[in-house]
Amino acid sequence: MLRNQRRLLLGLFLGLAVVLTGVWVARLMLPATPLGPQQTVYTNNPKMGIHTRLTDEVEEQKIKRSLEMVREMGAPWVVEYFPWAYIEGERGRYNWVHADQVVAHASRQGLTLIARLGFVPTWARPKDTTPLYLDEENFDDFARFVALFVERYRGKVNYVILWNEPNLALEWGYAAPDAAKYTALLRAAYPLIKAAAPEVQVLAGALAPTLAPPGSEFGVDDLVFLQAMYDAGAAAYFDVLAIHAYGWHFDPDSPPDPAVVNFRRAELLREIMVRNGDAAKPAIITEGGWNDHPRWTRAVRPAQRIAYTLRAYDIAQQEWPWLDALCLWVFRFPWDQNSYQDYFTFVRTDFEPKPIYTEVQRYARASTP
Amino acid sequence: MIGRRWLWLVAGLTTIIGAMGVAWLLTAGQDAALLPFLRRDYTWQTIQERGVWRVGLDPSFPPFEMLDETGEPVGYDVDLAHALAATWGVRAEIVAVGFDSLPDTLKARKIDSIVSAYPYDERLTGDFRFSAPYFDAGLRIAVPRDSSIRTLTDLTGRQVGVEWGSVGDMMGRRLQREGMTMTLKSFETPDQMISALLDTQQVEAIFVDNVSLRQAQGAGLPLRGVDAPLESVPYVIVMPHQADTLQARVADSLQLLQERGVLRELEERWFGARTAEEQSQ
Numbered sequence: 001m002l003r004n005q006r007r008l009l010l011g012l013f014l015g016l017a018v019v020l021t022g023v024w025v026a027r028l029m030l031p032a033t034p035l036g037p038q039q040t041v042y043t044n045n046p047k048m049g050i051h052t053r054l055t056d057e058v059e060e061q062k063i064k065r066s067l068e069m070v071r072e073m074g075a076p077w078v079v080e081y082f083p084w085a086y087i088e089g090e091r092g093r094y095n096w097v098h099a100d101q102v103v104a105h106a107s108r109q110g111l112t113l114i115a116r117l118g119f120v121p122t123w124a125r126p127k128d129t130t131p132l133y134l135d136e137e138n139f140d141d142f143a144r145f146v147a148l149f150v151e152r153y154r155g156k157v158n159y160v161i162l163w164n165e166p167n168l169a170l171e172w173g174y175a176a177p178d179a180a181k182y183t184a185l186l187r188a189a190y191p192l193i194k195a196a197a198p199e200v201q202v203l204a205g206a207l208a209p210t211l212a213p214p215g216s217e218f219g220v221d222d223l224v225f226l227q228a229m230y231d232a233g234a235a236a237y238f239d240v241l242a243i244h245a246y247g248w249h250f251d252p253d254s255p256p257d258p259a260v261v262n263f264r265r266a267e268l269l270r271e272i273m274v275r276n277g278d279a280a281k282p283a284i285i286t287e288g289g290w291n292d293h294p295r296w297t298r299a300v301r302p303a304q305r306i307a308y309t310l311r312a313y314d315i316a317q318q319e320w321p322w323l324d325a326l327c328l329w330v331f332r333f334p335w336d337q338n339s340y341q342d343y344f345t346f347v348r349t350d351f352e353p354k355p356i357y358t359e360v361q362r363y364a365r366a367s368t369p
Numbered sequence: 370m371i372g373r374r375w376l377w378l379v380a381g382l383t384t385i386i387g388a389m390g391v392a393w394l395l396t397a398g399q400d401a402a403l404l405p406f407l408r409r410d411y412t413w414q415t416i417q418e419r420g421v422w423r424v425g426l427d428p429s430f431p432p433f434e435m436l437d438e439t440g441e442p443v444g445y446d447v448d449l450a451h452a453l454a455a456t457w458g459v460r461a462e463i464v465a466v467g468f469d470s471l472p473d474t475l476k477a478r479k480i481d482s483i484v485s486a487y488p489y490d491e492r493l494t495g496d497f498r499f500s501a502p503y504f505d506a507g508l509r510i511a512v513p514r515d516s517s518i519r520t521l522t523d524l525t526g527r528q529v530g531v532e533w534g535s536v537g538d539m540m541g542r543r544l545q546r547e548g549m550t551m552t553l554k555s556f557e558t559p560d561q562m563i564s565a566l567l568d569t570q571q572v573e574a575i576f577v578d579n580v581s582l583r584q585a586q587g588a589g590l591p592l593r594g595v596d597a598p599l600e601s602v603p604y605v606i607v608m609p610h611q612a613d614t615l616q617a618r619v620a621d622s623l624q625l626l627q628e629r630g631v632l633r634e635l636e637e638r639w640f641g642a643r644t645a646e647e648q649s650q
């Protein structure tokens with residue numbers, strides 16, 4: 001009797017093991033979200049772009065849907081963030097799964113992907129520092145990662161942004177922003193990128209538009225910081241200037257003024273490029289736009305946001321030959337931020353298009369197939 | 370022999386379970402759900418000891434909270450905070466905090482509660498306690514006071530005004546996609562939309578947030594909200610997660626203020642009176 005019971009238990013155990021193994025194998029063999037056929041972006045304005053936020057989007061189907069909707073909106077350019085710490089959580093051990101998905105789907109949707117790289121793994125920074133902290137002694141680690149990135153995605157990612165808003169203390173883990181230090185980062189990464197994939201365009205800057213006074217512990221005026229980058233010899237270590245161009249509550253035709261943060265502040269950054277003999281280099285706006293939160297002090301009415309956005313895309317196309325693309329912040333978040341940030345988006349977290357999405361689509365696709 | 374083994378086994382298990390319970394009690398602190406008699410709401414206790422309820426709000430959202438000409442915070446939420454504090458025999462102290470910083474300020478215990486037209490956020494229930502809603506700022510259908518329109522379905526075949534790009538605009542487009550046959554007309558500002566409804570009769574109804582609707586009514590415009598909100602945005606009072614006593618006191622006091630007609634008085638003070646029909650909705 002006891003023996004029969006043991007046999008029965010053993011049989012049940014083996015049966016369960018077989019079933020579980022079968023499920024596991026079937027899951028491995030099941031195709032991931034299909035890429036679908038190769039797509040093309042139809043648009044009246046080839047400079048239109050948008051910053052997606054797929055970093056924390058865990059479902060591949062939603063990654064695909066986001067990028068489909070960008071294509072359907074008529075924007076050929078996307079900026080996406082690829083955190084170093086997510087890919088190389090342990091030194092020398094890489095997890096490319098999520099990055100592979102984003103790159104593959106962007107490519108299949110016919111989008112030009114600009115990869116923003118940053119976010120430091122714990123092994124590359126001292127204890128008790130934030131993931132934005134990076135000492136100069138670890139610049140080579142970052143450079144090596146960037147080179148691996150461009151090598152892996154050669155032919156699919158031709159633009160990389162090195163770091164984000166380096167003129168803010170926050171973006172250096174609360175270390176003092178230093179143009180010479182940022183230039184040293186560019187100097188470390190640029191040759192490795194060019195050795196791995198010479199055609200890849202290196203974007204630098206992505207400076208936060210800020211009016212921080214001299215000596216501020218929080219940041220450095222972006223105009224001051226860019227000049228300091230040139231003074232430190234940065235010109236030789238980037239191919240495109242990345243610009244952040246937020247309009248706050250000003251319309252896109254408000255004239256540029258060093259004492260004002262508005263959309264045309266981009267022209268002041270351009271003037272600095274020209275003054276430093278860098279006129280031949282293009283620029284790309286990798287963040288920018290307007291917000292229509294009902295109570296945020298820097299917001300505008302929803303109708304203004306639409307009108308300003310369409311006008312900004314027109315300015316990029318018609319008035320700024322030195323600008324390759326205007327990528328606005330931000331297409332969609334994986335979940336609600338429950339703050340003014342939600343009012344920068346073009347579609348809701350459930351993919352419901354906001355009116356601004358439909359209006360931009362109408363603008364981009366008028367008389368296109 | 371076997372009996373002694375069982376005894377040791379039971380004793381051992383009891384010790385392990387007991388130790389785990391003590392450890393859980395120590396680590397879970399005030400959140401220890403199984404031992405409510407050991408819990409203490411330090412927020413409520415501190416409010417009682419100092420005689421002051423520190424309320425955080427962002428005074429930039431009229432008529433809920435703004436600064437008067439002397440720089441003092443005034444508005445619906447300010448009055449609500451004072452009224453609630455009075456029911457507990459304490460004083461409300463208003464602390465001005467930027468809207469996006471309010472949750473962190475509460476977590477850091479710089480304030481005891483948030484009363485700042487704060488929308489209920491399901492994702493924050495693990496971090497904070499919430500009161501029942503005291504105002505719904507959601508999307509409404511508004512019509513002229515003498516309109517025959519009573520429900521959403523009455524809008525079939527009608528001209529409906531929306532603020533271009535707004536949540537109302539998005540809702541209108543969604544309803545059209547779902548098969549509702551109404552014509553949407555876009556306006557650049559809520560004022561233009563309301564004028565198109567009341568002055569020029571270009572539209573027969575509008576989609577408008579309840580704050581704008583109540584403000585327009587308060588300004589004496591003959592508008593009426595009909596049917597349930599198309600999208601609900603309930604404003605709630607936010608409290609620390611450990612503040613279960615405070616949450617219960619807020620619930621009791623809101624109920625009391627409701628029964629005494631104080632909430633209606635507050636709404637009428639800052640938005641104007643509602644029609645009898647709306648009050649019955």
